Amino acid sequence: MMERKMARVLIIDDEKLARITLRKILENAGHDVAEASNGSEGIAMYRAQPADLVVTDIIMPDKEGVETIIELTRDFPNIRIIAISGGGRTRNLDFLKLAQQYGAKHVLAKPFSQQELLGAVNAVLDGPSVAGHA
Amino acid sequence: MLKLLEALGVDPAKDFDADRAEFFRKLKIILARRGAQALDIVFRLTTHTDERLVAGAIARSLGANHLSLMMDKTAFLLVYPLLGAREARLTAARTRTMVEAALSGETVALEEISLGRNGAIETTPCPDLNSLIDQMISDSEASAKPTVNAESTERVGAEFPKVTFVYRPMLTLQTKIVSTFIVMPVREVAPKRYESGYEVLDNPHDPASILALDQFTLKRSVSELKTLMSSGGRSLFAVPVHFETLANPQRSTEYVRLCAEQSETIQKRFVFEIVGLPGKVPQARLVQLVAPLLAVARAVIGRFPSDDFEFLEYRSSGLHAVGLDVYQTVKRERNLMADMDRFVEMARKNRIKTYISGVRSLSLLTAAISGGFDYIAGHALGPACAKAEDVRTFQMDESYSRFLPAQDPAPAASRYFETMPIP
Numbered sequence: 099m100m101e102r103k104m105a106r107v108l109i110i111d112d113e114k115l116a117r118i119t120l121r122k123i124l125e126n127a128g129h130d131v132a133e134a135s136n137g138s139e140g141i142a143m144y145r146a147q148p149a150d151l152v153v154t155d156i157i158m159p160d161k162e163g164v165e166t167i168i169e170l171t172r173d174f175p176n177i178r179i180i181a182i183s184g185g186g187r188t189r190n191l192d193f194l195k196l197a198q199q200y201g202a203k204h205v206l207a208k209p210f211s212q213q214e215l216l217g218a219v220n221a222v223l224d225g226p227s228v229a230g231h232a
Numbered sequence: 233m234l235k236l237l238e239a240l241g242v243d244p245a246k247d248f249d250a251d252r253a254e255f256f257r258k259l260k261i262i263l264a265r266r267g268a269q270a271l272d273i274v275f276r277l278t279t280h281t282d283e284r285l286v287a288g289a290i291a292r293s294l295g296a297n298h299l300s301l302m303m304d305k306t307a308f309l310l311v312y313p314l315l316g317a318r319e320a321r322l323t324a325a326r327t328r329t330m331v332e333a334a335l336s337g338e339t340v341a342l343e344e345i346s347l348g349r350n351g352a353i354e355t356t357p358c359p360d361l362n363s364l365i366d367q368m369i370s371d372s373e374a375s376a377k378p379t380v381n382a383e384s385t386e387r388v389g390a391e392f393p394k395v396t397f398v399y400r401p402m403l404t405l406q407t408k409i410v411s412t413f414i415v416m417p418v419r420e421v422a423p424k425r426y427e428s429g430y431e432v433l434d435n436p437h438d439p440a441s442i443l444a445l446d447q448f449t450l451k452r453s454v455s456e457l458k459t460l461m462s463s464g465g466r467s468l469f470a471v472p473v474h475f476e477t478l479a480n481p482q483r484s485t486e487y488v489r490l491c492a493e494q495s496e497t498i499q500k501r502f503v504f505e506i507v508g509l510p511g512k513v514p515q516a517r518l519v520q521l522v523a524p525l526l527a528v529a530r531a532v533i534g535r536f537p538s539d540d541f542e543f544l545e546y547r548s549s550g551l552h553a554v555g556l557d558v559y560q561t562v563k564r565e566r567n568l569m570a571d572m573d574r575f576v577e578m579a580r581k582n583r584i585k586t587y588i589s590g591v592r593s594l595s596l597l598t599a600a601i602s603g604g605f606d607y608i609a610g611h612a613l614g615p616a617c618a619k620a621e622d623v624r625t626f627q628m629d630e631s632y633s634r635f636l637p638a639q640d641p642a643p644a645a646s647r648y649f650e651t652m653p654i655p
Contacts, residue, residue, distance in 0.1 A: 112566065136595075137595075156598060156602075157595075157598050157599055157602050158595060159564070159565030159566040159568075159569055159595050159599075160565050160566075160593075160595055161594075161595060162594055162595040162598045162599075163598075164594070164598070164632060165594045165595075165632065165635065168632060168635045168636065169635070172635070183602075184602065192601075193598060193601075193602070193628075195628075196628055196629055196632070199629065200632070
């Protein structure tokens with residue numbers, strides 16, 4: 099298997115437990131992880147220090163995921179984003195479709211496995227887009 | 233408050249019981265926030281039944297900053313330090329109603345306790361919930377000067393020269409169709425700044441003025457609906473009517489009479505929205521409010537406080553849906569979203585539909601859609617209109633369009649979907 103270079107991943111999710119879980123999985127896979135608890139905070143963090151990949155939830159207070167994706171892709175056209183949301187409810191799948199429509203490279207419906215997450219992360223990092231920073 | 237509790241034999245310095253220690257710990261935190269202005273009244277609820285059943289019902293009835301303490305196996309203290317006296321009485325009476333329901337109708341005693349000027353304990357039996365609501369209404373009537381001759385429907389609206397109406401589209405989530413418009417009386421207080429709800433009234437505590445506003449709103453809705461129908465529009469109107477109007481038999485009759493004067497075609501386009509409900513209204517009382525309207529409308533829905541999750545038997549009262557208005561809430565979105573989820577969950581348990589209005593941000597809109605509200609309205613969905621419009625489909629990406637480069641508008645609907653039941 100080809101050795102993967104460590105990437106910087108920004109997680110945007112209002113649920114602390116979800117952030118902790120995602121961080122653990124991504125750090126175990128060798129990535130450097132930063133966290134934000136809503137879209138506004140995530141965008142500010144990305145502007146201050148761009149990441150190779152953003153993993154964002156959709157349903158969040160203050161600034162939700164689709165709006166966050168629109169703003170990030172508008173200002174950073176080459177950004178790589180994975181959108182995640184509760185998949186148990188049909189309506190959340192609508193938002194994942196919108197996320198993809200507005201620039202998310204991959205979407206994941208919760209609950210998803212560690213393998214599914216890492217598979218999506220690898221696929222997006224290996225994809226054609228160029229990261230928003232050197 | 234602490235002196236009163238001490239007089240009742242509940243002394244933090246003497247009591248080492250863990251429950252009492254926890255009670256005093258919480259009470260002191262609350263009192264520190266309110267200081268000398270904390271309410272100096274407590275309520276004693278007494279039963280003859282298993283204290284676990286009673287304790288469970290009391291625990292379910294308590295809101296944030298409400299406290300209870302078991303005095304002995306039959307008596308509980310209820311403490312509401314941050315409420316006003318009238319609100320506290322209503323809250324305690326609602327708790328008694330819930331306890332009585334838990335005890336299959338057993339009568340439960342409720343007393344209001346305070347300290348007299350001489351420091352002696354004064355105890356007064358607390359009226360039941362319905363009496364308190366009636367009393368609240370007649371008090372406000374007595375204190376208000378009559379500002380309108382409610383007998384004359386000809387003059388309706390003359391006293392509201394600054395009130396205009398806007399029409400807020402409401403989305404039916406299941407079909408993704410905008411087919412209902414909420415009629416909103418508003419008053420412009422500054423350029424492009426509007427007040428709505430009770431704030432459009434010069435005296436929001438005057439039931440006669442409230443009735444006059446409700447009649448004015450109804451008349452304007454009829455006129456607007458006729459205009460819409462003449463151009464083939466098929467939308468429904470959600471018309472607000474205040475609790476104060478319906479809670480008084482004379483005013484309710486007067487309002488319903490005006491509704492009954494309308495043709496059946498008009499009536500079947502009206503969904504009455506009862507606004508200003510005090511929350512935790514007993515089901516029997518709700519039936520009294522809803523039944524007269526049901527005879528002259530397509531459906532009746534009710535707007536409840538955001539912390540009211542008790543919808544037990546509301547479905548059988550004839551209400552089609554219970555709703556929230558989150559426009560003026562000062563809660564943080566995170567907390568509000570938790571309330572919204574809970575509201576929907578409790579309504580579902582009681583098999584009653586839900587609506588939410590005043591959805592002001594995309595984050596609340598996604599939470600409302602994801603949370604499963606049946607009907608959604610608010611400016612995050614789209615702007616209010618000066619005129620009601622025909623039914624149309626709603627595209628999920630419409631709300632995000634303002635963030636995107638200009639693109640073609642969403643296609644209009646060509647089909648008419650029924651969204652509210654015909655009673």
